[in-house]
Amino acid sequence: MKFATRLNNIETSAIRELFKLLGKPGIISFAGGFxxxxxxxxxxxxxxxxxxxxxxxxxxxxxxxxxGYQPLREQLSSFMAAKGANDVAPEQLIVTTGSQQALDLLGKTMISPGDKVIVEGPTFLATIQCFRLYGAELISAPVDAHGVNTDTLEQLIAEHKPKLVYLIPTFGNPSGALLSLERRKRVLELAVKYQTLVVEDDPYGDLFFGEAPPPSMLALSAQVPGSRDWLAHCGSLSKVLSPGLRVGWMIAPPELLARATMCKQFSDAHTSTFAQATAAQYLKAGRMPATLAHVRQVYAERAQAMGSALRQHLGEAIDFVQPQGGLFFWARLTGAKGKIADGAEFAKRAIEQGVAFVPGVPFYAANPDRSTLRLSFATADVARIEEGVARLAKAL
Amino acid sequence: MKFATRLNNIETSAIRELFKLLGKPGIISFAGGFxxxxxxxxxxxxxxxxxxxxxxxxxxxxxxxxxGYQPLREQLSSFMAAKGANDVAPEQLIVTTGSQQALDLLGKTMISPGDKVIVEGPTFLATIQCFRLYGAELISAPVDAHGVNTDTLEQLIAEHKPKLVYLIPTFGNPSGALLSLERRKRVLELAVKYQTLVVEDDPYGDLFFGEAPPPSMLALSAQVPGSRDWLAHCGSLSKVLSPGLRVGWMIAPPELLARATMCKQFSDAHTSTFAQATAAQYLKAGRMPATLAHVRQVYAERAQAMGSALRQHLGEAIDFVQPQGGLFFWARLTGAKGKIADGAEFAKRAIEQGVAFVPGVPFYAANPDRSTLRLSFATADVARIEEGVARLAKAL
Structure with a gap:
């Protein structure tokens, strides 16, 4: 059978192979993104x-x-308002089948084969693959603890004239990084200056541990004239309520939203109304604030435990910034005292010791840093986290 | 904003404009496909x-x-077995977000820009648009009451070497046609002879009114050596249980299924597990046979009522074959005694009389027959059907 040429643009995920090993009994997993x-x-x-x-x-x-189901669009409009984006009418958002579908619709609507797209290096793996299926050529912009480097980003935009810039500004996956307030405004200014669409993917913004992060770029767009015309924002209930509902949403300028809606009609007609009506009633019942408070507290404890254990057991062999929210530690092996400095090699040895994580390489669209790795603290409790990190130390 | 070039391949649906009028109070609708x-x-x-x-x-x-959710895949395997396709293992199907997504995944997996695809003339509107978004050039194969004309189909396959042939063999939308047993086998033989993928879209096969239709091409593939390697089958719970669940499935050769699964990963990650688990429990509870018996009986009565009313009120001005299942009458205006012979013109006048239907033109990928129209008998009860047809007579 002869398949579409677009399939040549991507390769089967290396992570898939790793995930097959997770079924092994007794494995402590820091690998998942759920x-x-x-x-x-x-x-x-x-x-x-x-x-x-x-x-x-x-x-x-x-x-x-x-x-989308109108009562849910209304609830999501209020939900966004409570998070500081208080001018999003229900008609300015569409419901998507998870925020993964928002990415797919952005790809389908925006990307012609050969178009350039700027993403963070590292970024969400499924975004890389999703955009490549539409023929995008990905350009990688470097990230530090304060998010994407905006000076480099401007150079890359000027040089490559990308179709869009894709960012996870708040507790990025896998970087855990938090884009600073100053940089958020700068990105919005760049969007206007270069008339370039910026996509703010925000599945983790509600999962902060201490003080709230800076407002979303969506909320900040009110302060940067013209920026709302060049901004798409993707939200999701997956990380805060339930991934199984597959309820996400996208806020975008009207002409983009209309075209994404048309594409969605031929992708899956609409998102499950059964799931949408459930989500709408859940939000309407007012349970979300308590749910958020609960998950924030539990994840904060786990992040704390993982940070302490990493420092205690791995010491100077590993370098990381303690995340202020989200689900992930992004770490770099330093190679200190002759220890392993390659994330993939470390992952193999870790599996042998009964602990799993994802090496950093697949998260880069280009120029991977082989010393990196992603550790999720979301699904193991504090005792398992401590045991898992002790096993990591053994593997190292 | 500059959008992807693929959007130039399709135009906004003419039907959309019509549907906006459906909100008018008192309208009797034969327009919907639900x-x-x-x-x-x-x-x-x-x-x-x-x-x-x-x-x-x-x-x-x-x-x-x-x-897909494994318990649902197992239930769907049994469901297919009860319908005569008793060799479909759970691993040979994937769950899709409605069968619309199966079409989208087929497009994404199979169609490169410029590839040819053969569809029935007329066929499902969203299939036309879905495949065109992937750059397909559609070829239209004529349909009569016994489904697609297989002699013409063979000529078209030989001439155009299509990437795939898309058929709705059982109670087609909009044709209502039922592909005969003989033709089903012939199509399977053509698939093997020309090594061409045939897609059997089957959302209506369970909705028969009298005796059961011929077995699906999937079930018949056991009798045509090699044909299973060139056959994809799309199923759905939308027409028999609930469209709002968005639960469909696709059975296909392993190499195609693997690639469609990869594409689905980047389209929506997976279909709502919440909806899948609900569907699995519904099927497991054994309620489906009674549900099917109920909907068959109600739709059979409505189809009977619409056929009688059309003959009584419109007489020789309209020509149609009484459907043996599904949701639709496909009719042709004869122009007898100087009556209107244009479906679109008739639709406008009908709206003025308080009754809506869809003219036939948009259902053709090429060479539309302007005298055609589609009437759904699914959502109006018998009294409303009779009143609606009386209004049609007035409009004519």
Missing amino acids: PDSAMFDVDGIREATNTALTVDPGAALQYGATE | PDSAMFDVDGIREATNTALTVDPGAALQYGATE
């Missing part, structure tokens, strides 16, 4: 579904508008 | 969800395998 199932508010979701099936079962089970 | 909400088994679905959230809430609310 939240802890034990924290799902099952009662709240059950109640929301039952309400949805009682209040308007016809709508919850029938075909719906491609743009 | 089932009647009043027939949804709400209690059964509520019970299924509650069971799913009790038995394994972690799995129902967490990320899941891109291929």
Whole structure:
């Protein structure tokens, strides 16, 4: 069988091979990018579904508008307002099948084969693959603890004239980095100056441990004239409520939103109204603030535990910035005292010791730093985190 | 903003404009392609969800395998077996976000810009648009009451060497046609002879009114050596249980299924596990046979009522074959006695009389027959069908 040429643009994920090993009994996993199932508010979701099936079962089970189930769009508009973006009307967002679909729709709507796209180095693996399937040529912009380097970003935009710039400004995956307020404004100014679409992917922004992060670029766009015309914002309930609902959303300028909606019509018609009506009732019931407070507290403890254990057990062999939110540590092997400095090699030895993580290489669209690795603290409790890090030390 | 060039391949649906008028009070609609909400088994679905959230809430609310939720794949394997395709292992199907997504994944996996694809004339509108977004050049094969004309189909395959042939063999949308047993086997032989992928889209096959239709091409493929290697089959719960769940599936040769799964990973990661677990519990509970019996009976009555009313009120001004299943009448205006012979003109006048349907033109990828129209009998009850057809007569 002869397949479409676009499939030549990507390769099967190296991570997939690693994930097959996770089934081994006794493995402690720092590898996943998912939240802890034990924290799902099952009662709240059950109640929301039952309400949805009682209040308007016809709508919850029938075909719906491609743009999204209107009561959910209204709830999401309020949810965004509570987070500082208080001028997003329900009509300015569409519901997507997880924020992964928002990325797919951006690719389908924006990217012609050969178009350039700037992403962070490192960035979300599925974004790299998603955009490459549409023929994008990816350019990698370097990231430090304060997010993407905006001076380099400007040079890259000027040089490559990209179709879009994709960023995860708040607790990035895998970088854990937090883009500073100053840099956020600078990115918005660059969007206007170069008339370049900037995509703010924000699945982790609600998962902060101490003080709240700077406002989203969406919220800040009100302060940078013209920037809203060049900004798309992707949100998701996956990391804070439940990934299984597959409820995400995208806020974008009207002409982009209209085209993304048209593409969505032929991608999956609409996101499950059953899941959308459930999410709408959940938000309406007012349970989200307590749910957020709970997950923030648990993840904060786990992040704290992982940071302490890494410092204690791995010492100067590893270098990292303690994350202020999200689900990940992004670390670099220093090679100190002749220890391993290659993330992939370390991952292999770690599996033998019964602990898994993802080496950093696949997260780079170009010029990977082989010494890097991503550790998720989301799914193991504090005791397992300490045990897992002790095993890492043995592997090293 | 500059969008992807692929958007130039399609135009906004003419149907969309029509659908905006459906909100007018008092309109009787024969326009929709959706089932009647009043027939949804709400209690059964509520019970299924509650069971799913009790038995394994972690799995129902967490990320899941891109291929689909394993208990659902197992239930769908049994469901297919009960319909005569008794050799489909759970691993030979993937769950899709409605069968619309199966079409999208086929497009993404198979179609390079400029590739040719053969579809029926007329065919499902969203298929036309979906494939065109991937750059397909569509070739239209004529359909009669017994489905696609296989002699012409062979000529077209030989001439155009298409990437795939897309058919809705059982109660087609919009044709209502039923591909005969003999032609089904012939299509499978053509797939083997020309080594051409045939896609059997089958959302309506369960909705038969009298005796069951011929076995699906999937079931028949066992009788045509080699044909299974060139056959993809798309199924859906949308028309028989609930479109709002967005649960469909695709059965395909392993190398195609693997690539479609990879593409799905970057399209929406996976279909809502919440909806999948609900569907799995629904099927497991054994409610489907009664649900199918119910919807078949109601739609059979409505189809009967519409056929009688059309003959009585429109007489020789309209020509159609009484459908043996599905949701649609496909009719042709004869122009007898100087009556209107243009479907679009008739649709406008019908709206003025308070009844809506879809003219046939948009359903053709090429060479539309302007005298055609599609009437759905799914959502109006018998009294409304009779009143609606009487209004059609007035409009004519």
